[in-house]
Amino acid sequence: MDYDVVVVGAGPAGCLAAKYAAKNGAKTLIIEEHASIGSPVQCAGLLSTRAIRECEVVLDSGFHPIKGAFVYAPDRRRICISGGEIKAYVVDRRIFDRTLAxxxxxxxxxxxxxxRAVGIDIDMETRGHGHGHGRRRILHVAIEGEPDVIEADIVIGADGVQSRIAQWAGLDTPETALSGAQISTVYDFDDPEFVEIFPGSCAPGFFAWAIPHHGSARxxxxxxxxxxxxxxxxxxxRLIAEYPVVSEKCDPGITGIALGGIPISVPQQTAAEGLLIIGDAAGQVKPTSGGGVYPGAVCAKIAGKIAADAVLEGNTSAGRLSEYDKLWRARIGRELVIGRRVNEWMARLSDSEINRLVGVLDDDELLDLITRYGDMDHPSVVVRKLLMNRKSMGAFLKMALMR
Ligand SMILES: Cc1cc2nc3c(=O)[nH]c(=O)nc-3n(C[C@H](O)[C@H](O)[C@H](O)COP(=O)(O)OP(=O)(O)OC[C@H]3O[C@@H](n4cnc5c(N)ncnc54)[C@H](O)[C@@H]3O)c2cc1C
Structure with missing residues (x-):
């Protein structure tokens, strides 16, 4: 088998990269180790309306609309963040990923x-390939268990948080990854168009969530x-058995379990000779929310286009492909860096500090500001507004001084 571009992994990032590589003239193949796309599900399926647009998927009646969030402090005080309009949808990732494929x-x-990709080499025979820039890749695979080889000008590693492609190519993998766990069950939501968020020691270093989906909950x-x-x-x-609010609303009957890692740091390099990494494999995930579909989609489309252009130019060298690295960082790199700082700060707050913080934000002026500028995909906007606001800045400073 011989292709211009081979994409390893049929998650959202892999499917979008393949779409853009094919659309831009490259003979493209996606390989996926599982028998079914989107399974096993390792996602809550909460996607902003912008993320769905970025994935170029048409809205479907199966998507569950979300208008806002209730944030619960450990002392049960809650704030409501909502602009009244639909901000996001909860999707079934099995169906969503299949549509992308x-x-x-x-x-x-x-x-x-x-x-399944099981190894990767550089084809040493192809030194001077094309116009002399970049050697071909040899991807070792197991097709239904049988060993085989696929040759490609460029391999795109879209193989998720534990990317072997990145490791085999000598690229760093994301150094910080959260561990996620989720169940599907029945839950008594106060409003099924609102997600519920629980920061604090119930989920050390991150937060817990309850997300509605057509009568059931994640x-x-x-x-x-x-x-x-x-x-x-x-x-x-522990959260579902004894945590305030959640334990009272959650049914003990579990209908599904999902476990998975969530990378929240990006490697130094995401391009090598004849190779790119995208999506979770490249740590392209929002550190504030753990959402990876939107940033992965943005970067995958850039990667697919650059891969096709590079093949057609006959230059698949690391230098040529580093344009992908520059372009995706220019588009979302700053947002990921700011998100990482916010995550670092939030992760270190004690329960009593979170209680105080929620108390400060429970204020009409600040809630209005959060509602107006809050953006799931670009949290830096609201962070900047809060840092410029006299009331919230004063409270943040007081909290910092009391530590
Ligand atoms: C508990 C949890 C909840 C989450 N909730 C959300 C959410 O609500 N919203 C959101 O935006 N994000 C969420 N995420 C993150 C989101 O799921 C990921 O960021 C997203 O799936 C990454 O897409 P991807 O295409 O990069 O990788 P993946 O979706 O992980 O796809 C990688 C694909 O590669 C395949 N693969 C791996 N190795 C090989 C190999 N050697 N050969 C062939 N195929 C291979 C895998 O089978 C898989 O299909 C959540 C994550 C977790 C763990």
Missing amino acids: ENAVRSGADILMRT IGLAVRPGFGSGSAWAHLK
Whole structure:
């Protein structure tokens, strides 16, 4: 088998990269190790309206609309953040990812299921390939268990948080990853158009969530290594059994469990000779929310286009492909860096500090500011507004001085 571009992994990032590579003239193949796209689900499925647009997916009646969030402090005080309009949807990732894969196929990409990448080499024979820039890649695969080889000008690693492609290519993998755990169950939401967020020691280093989806709920949390003790799963069991608010509204009957890592730091480099990494494999995830579909989609589309252009130019050198690295960082790099700082700050707050913070934000002027400038995909905007506001800045300073 011989392709211009081979994408490893049929998650949202891989499917969008393949779509853009094929659309821009490259003979493209996606390989996916599982027998079914989107399974097993490792996601709450909460996507902003912008993320859905970025993925180029048409709104569907299966998408559950979300208008805002209730944030609960550990002392049960809650604030409501809502502008009254639909800000996001909760989707079924099995269906969502399959739609993205179909869109890639419609754009001309081939797809091979039950095909696992097991190794990657550089084809030493191809020194001087094309116009002399960049050697081809040899991807070792197991197709339904049988060893085989696929040759490609460029391999795109879209193989998720534990990317082997990045490791084999000698690129760093994201150094910080949260551990996530989530169950599907029945939950008594006060308003099924609102998600519920629980910051504090119930989820050390991150937060817990309750997300409605057509009469059922996804209750989950993520924890950050080095913060608190115990696994994400142990914290989640405690959350549903004894945490205020959640334990009272959550049914003990569990209908599904999802466990997975969430990278929140980006590696130094995301391009090498004949190779790019995208999505979770490249740590392209919002550190404030753990949402990876939007940033992954933005970067995947850049990667697909650059890969096709580079193949058609006959230059797949690391230098040529580093344009991808520059372009995606220019588009969302700053947002990820600011998000990381916010995450670092939030992760270190004690329960009593979170109680105080929620108390400060429970103010008409500040809630109005958060509602107006709050943006799931660009949290830096509201952070800047809060830092410029006299009331909130005064309270933040007081909290910092009292530490
Ligand atoms: C508990 C939890 C909740 C989350 N909730 C949200 C949310 O609400 N909203 C949001 O935006 N994000 C959420 N995320 C993050 C989101 O799921 C990821 O950021 C997103 O799926 C990343 O997409 P991706 O295409 O980069 O990788 P993935 O979706 O992980 O896809 C990688 C694909 O590569 C395949 N693969 C891996 N290795 C190989 C190999 N060697 N050969 C062939 N195929 C391979 C895998 O089977 C998989 O299909 C959540 C994550 C967790 C863990």
